[in-house]
Amino acid sequence: MNLFSIAWKSLRQRWLASSLTSLSVSLGVALMVAILIVNGVVDQMFSQTGSGYSIIVGARGSRTQLIMSTIYRMDRPIENLPWRYFEEWKEHKWVERAVPMNLGDTTQEGGFPIVGTTPEYFLIPPIPDQPFRMKVEGDDKFNSTWDAVIGSQVARKNGWEIGSEFQMVHSGGEGHIHDEKFTVKGILAPTGTPNDRTVFVHIDGFFALDGHDKPVEEAIERELKFYPSESRADIEKRYAADLADIRAHAEEEASGGGHDHHHHHAVSDLQKEVTAVLVTLKNDDYGIRAQSLEAEINEGIQAQAARPTDVMGRLMINLVGNVKDAFLVLTGLIILVSGIGIFVSIYNSMADRKKEIAIMRALGARRQTVMLIILSESLLLCMLGAVIGLLLGHGLVFFGSPIIEQRAGLLIDPYSYNPWEFIVVPIMIAMSALIGILPGLTAYSTDVAEGLQS
């Protein structure tokens, strides 16, 4: 019989106290495992989502709001920029890709955010090396005005499939529902990013909707403000062809030319807007160009730029990081309290076990041996708690991940683990030594003759 089997027998003798104390440890460990895994996923989502973009350009305002609205779709978009500004970005010598994004509307069913964009959006993975995978039917995907691509969650929650049609709720405030219907042409595979709960509509369709083309006068006024060096004449000259078209169309409508209200004409660039521009840069492995562009734009008055990794890094440290730390401290406290529980359980049993220890000593067990038996008990309780806790924690993640994905949109691999969770093993060994040392010393110093009489 080795020390562990002797210790195990003693624990089994006190099975109720033993299992309860071990269970308390396992609950703490399970919670720690779950927090570490979920935190890893949150961390990846916040620190990596959007890291595929060099900079995001949007209207002036809060940098965090810009990132939260464009990448995470958790905040209201700030304002819109003229389409011409986006066109300038496309032509910029450092720019590899510039993708427009229009935000603000939601789906009628499920209230999912809608992004009006171009097919190029799906060519830039939001997380490097994790390209979009899209389920399509044939070659028919996101090329035409009324095409849409939906995230995996949207598909699941709304029960939409390829070919499903849907309507959008305008962001205007009164919940106006656009009459036009978009058709789902592609469904994204789960990405673990906010794209899973987003509906992407073709930007042409987005502009063709009522209220999405800015009235001509407002558009000219806004352009005058945006490009202060230009006069009204300059702007009218730039958009001369478009303006002529618009006026002709207006006259036709006024003369009752039999136009259906919902007939969609091509929207002029003057009337188009963009909420944000996702930009990737050429030859910018170290992000120096991104930083310098960001600084340049932010010094100007037209727009603001933000690097997603920079903004989210700060947010992670200041907010999410603190929440994680708070949770881990809480878990640490739970484990500590359960450790105290084990200590109390073992220590209290020592009075009853004085005789048992004395018998072992009388049979020839050395002081160190009985002390090691007590330490082994402590180690067994802690390790048993740790192992059950690890299994319980992973069970929690395994069975909880579909629920979390459904409710919070966090994509958690049910089999995922965080290497940090194995720190629980040395922690438990250290804790068991601390817990066992005092009862172990009590066993060590037990007077055999006295113990045999007790």
Added chain:
Amino acid sequence: MSLLLRDVKKSYREPGGGRLPVLNVKEYSLKAGEQAALLGQSGGGKTTLLNVISGIATPDSGDIVVDGVNLAKLPEPARDRFRAERIGIVFQTFHLLPAFSAFENVLLGMSFSGRANRGYARELLERVGLKERLNHKPGQLSVGEQQRVSVARALANHPKLMLADEPTASVDMANQNVILDLLRDTCREHGVSLLLVTHSPEVAGLFDRVDQLSDFNQPE
């Protein structure tokens, strides 16, 4: 010579600060394979004497030579080891560990000497008539059966000296002779010296050699 005590003194500290002398043995010996009953009244120092002989307690002075080794001169870990390997003890209240089966209790006695032998443990329990009770825990055994387990456990390490402290005081009359016969027979079979302390003249009367503790222990 299996056991030799010479000028052994032992006293206990009293609450008042003084010392209460319990043992003062000029000389006492037991030959190898010899069996002796030591008769004494309660409180006469019988258990203390056995504790000193087994190395559980240390004498204030004197020599305790067991199988040629002076226990009084050994440090505690060596005494523990010596006890585990060469001395068997049968207690009045058996002192079996309740969490362990009869078989495991015997095996436990072997474990501390580092010579666990499952076959021999089984053999010993069969020898004391507990072949069918190997996996029973002490609580599931009768008082007589428990004492038989403790005899088997005391023999587990092939001791040279067996110490029995009132081994029949807790058992009924029917079991008394069974236990005593078992102890004496197994010790004889294994060539083990047996020192049995008792307050009962009837029990002592079964032995060829009967010593009165008061004859050689004068603590005053």
